[in-house]
Amino acid sequence: MAPQPNSARAKNNRRRPTTRPQQRTPIVKSTPRAGTRSSARLQHIQPSPTPPAPISQPTGTKRKRPQDSEAEAEVDGLEGVRPSKQLRELPPSGHKLFQDKVEAEQEPPPSGHPLSEKNLQTLRILNREDMDPAANNTPALKRTSSRRSIAPSDAGTERTQRSSNTTAVYRHKNLAAVEIHMHTEPPDYIQTAIDRIIKAEVSKERRSELRVIAQELRDGCLKNVRAQAGEDDFIDPLHTALKALGLKNLCTHEKADWRGELKPVAPQQSHFSSSFMSSVQQLEVDDVSAPPRKRQQQSAGEPYMSPESSSTNARTHTPTNDSLESSEMPAPAPPGSLIKTPRPDISIGIQHMALISALSLQSLNKVKARKFLEWLQNEMVQHEPDRPREPMLISVPAPRALDLAFPFAVVEGKAYSTGKQIFEAENQASVSGACGLKIQLDLDNLVNRGATGSDTSPTTSNTEPPLFFTICTQGPIHELWAHWTVVEDGVRMFESKLLDSCNALLLEQGEGFMVRLNNISLWGLGPFMKSVVERLGIVAKKAKSE
Structure with missing residues (x-):
């Protein structure tokens, strides 16, 4: 017998039913929100007039059935929902797939099909809560719950x-x-x-x-x-x-x-003067060879000003000797x-x-x-x-x-x-x-x-x-x-x-x-x-x- 040119495709064709194949409806996952049932998360889009082209798969890979795809979509849409609620909301075909996903955490995935980081994190959370159901009822282990319960005292x-x-x-x-x-x-x-x-x-x-x-x-x-x-x-x-x-x-x-x-x-300010700093500041003005040092010393030579006074005098203040003399005695605060x-x-x-x-x-x-x-x-x-x-x-x-x-x-x-x-x-x-x-x-x-x-x-x-x-x-x-x-x-x-x-x-x-x-x-x-x-x-x- 002569070898067939495409044995894999012929093998897949033998598995298809003899009746007219129904057009599959693509399933789109929506972002899960708290307090919403999983069935409400799935939105059906009208099928396109032309059937999608067949996608070739590697040899030896088991093709998923439509029921399995829909069940997996249900499981993925329940990410972030407690396990007890997930089991109640899953269809009968999705129970086995959900159990398989939880058990997959215990065994490393095949090297050819690594799980995404998001799925790994989700599986770890589901596995931990499923292995220790009592932890869900322990407020001390839930930092957010404990903070929420003692918020007034905090x-x-x-x-x-x-x-x-x-x-x-x-x-x-x-x-x-x-x-x-x-x-x-x-x-x-x-x-x-x-x-x-x-x-x-x-x-x-x-x-x-x-x-x-x-x-x-x-x-x-x-x-x-x-x-x-x-x-x-x-x-x-x-x-x-x-x-x-x-x-x-x-x-x-x-x-x-x-x-x-x-x-x-407040009593009158003491009669102190910062005029002895004027010579130092004059040297800073003459020195143009070191701008960073100049700015640092100049700021150190200026009198201290509070944020309020500095914002008020920002337009009129200039680093001169006259300004130093005028700022020796700051205006007193209102009585x-x-x-x-x-x-x-x-x-x-x-x-x-x-x-x-x-x-x-x-x-x-x-x-x-x-x-x-x-x-x-x-x-x-x-x-x-x-x-x-x-x-x-x-x-x-x-x-x-x-x-x-x-x-x-x-x-x-x-x-x-x-x-x-x-x-x-x-x-x-x-x-x-x-x-x-x-x-x-x-x-x-x-x-x-x-x-x-x-x-x-x-x-x-x-x-x-x-x-x-x-x-x-x-x-x-x-x-x-x-x-x-x-x-x-x-x-x-x-x-x-x-x-x-x-x-x-x-x-x-x-x-x-x-x-x-x-x-x-x-x-x-x-x-x-x-x-x-x-x-x-x-x-x-x-x-x-x-």
């Missing part, structure tokens, strides 16, 4: 870290720029005045009353700790304790915004722009009507005393050179708390269970302390106007230095701070020191704290108020004579 942690970093920079940069310093030691005459207030003797009857108030403070704090309450809830027991002191003429207000004019401003305006959780001061009544015992009646305080607050003067005009004396710091005058203490608190730290409360309290001291300094300035400088520090025991007290809380934790002001080398500085720290949940510590708070309130309504009235009387006589 966001809170990141927010707390950012807040901590911001408050640290605010203390060491912004507060220091306006000469507000914490954890300092006061001069001897100031320490003596503080001890005279804090360590005042308390009678046994009064101590018993304060112990009852401390018990109520402990119960309120314990209730909030168990309830994981917020900031305002923790402030409420302390506010109740202040009211329970039962002191006449004591005025307290919550969340009262103070006036921005009270904030201290009070470096620190936040105080909004204490509790402001503690003197009742305004009580102050008017005490002032009326001087040379003024009640009507004239009220008009006099209003005039002081509305009259605009210039306290310091090169500063904007400000009210002569702001005796009432909060426009929405007109019954509170001459504050001598504030409370700044943070919640115990929300991650807020007492560090931030200390920053806020230090600004309030500086503002309260500024009110006393302005009053001293009016008294000493024309006689002595306002920066003269008191040195005699009969003269009380300006003092202010703040309470910083973090839930049941309470801190007591003292604030004062000194002048060094012509620069006004506001300093503070931690006096006491306690946990109100411990009754003995809470009792000692209430004793100190009682003594501060008695000082504010006693010697402090008396000194304020006397100084106001002196100013009233000066204003009347003029």
Whole structure:
């Protein structure tokens, strides 16, 4: 028998059915999307009018049947779908092919038909999930699921870290720029005045009353700790304790915004000059042989400019000697722009009507005393050179708390269970302390106007230095701070020191704290108020004579 010219094609022709062959419909895979059944992923395209040309295959390769091709397309369209769902969605002809694809991972593919990288990765994922079904129910192994489940706490942690970093920079940069310093030691005459207030003797009857108030403070704090309450809830027991002191003429207000004019401003810049760098810069201009080095040295010789100032002066700045001289003294920041305006959780001061009544015992009646305080607050003067005009004396710091005058203490608190730290409360309290001291300094300035400088520090025991007290809380934790002001080398500085720290949940510590708070309130309504009235009387006589 003579050999046939094309045995492979003849062999394939014998396998074809005798009936008229049906035209195959090409199957096109679409990109799988989550939550879509595999049958919806397959789109059928109308067959072309001419049948495709036969494709020759290597000898020995088994030709796929139409059913196998369709089943394989179904399997490929289920990439990224869980195995259990894949088995439910596969047609009967595709179950065996899916199992073959999974088992193919265990044996290396033939060298002549390597799998693509995408298929290898898909098979590894399917094989791993199929071999360990329990892993699908373990959230710890799924990083995305675990992140999604703890997203609120993660966001809170990141927010707390950012807040901590911001408050640290605010203390060491912004507060220091306006000469507000914490954890300092006061001069001897100031320490003596503080001890005279804090360590005042308390009678046994009064101590018993304060112990009852401390018990109520402990119960309120314990209730909030168990309830994981917020900031305002923790402030409420302390506010109740202040009211329970039962002191006449004591005025307290919550969340009262103070006036921005009270904030201290940055002092004048030191008289330093960078003119000694002008010769170095002139050498850089003359040197044209090394451009990279020239640019580096020139940038080092120029004065530092912040991003805001550099963008503003980009068109006018030129590296000349004139520009160096003009930039030796940069323009000061706007007054009070470096620190936040105080909004204490509790402001503690003197009742305004009580102050008017005490002032009326001087040379003024009640009507004239009220008009006099209003005039002081509305009259605009210039306290310091090169500063904007400000009210002569702001005796009432909060426009929405007109019954509170001459504050001598504030409370700044943070919640115990929300991650807020007492560090931030200390920053806020230090600004309030500086503002309260500024009110006393302005009053001293009016008294000493024309006689002595306002920066003269008191040195005699009969003269009380300006003092202010703040309470910083973090839930049941309470801190007591003292604030004062000194002048060094012509620069006004506001300093503070931690006096006491306690946990109100411990009754003995809470009792000692209430004793100190009682003594501060008695000082504010006693010697402090008396000194304020006397100084106001002196100013009233000066204003009347003029």
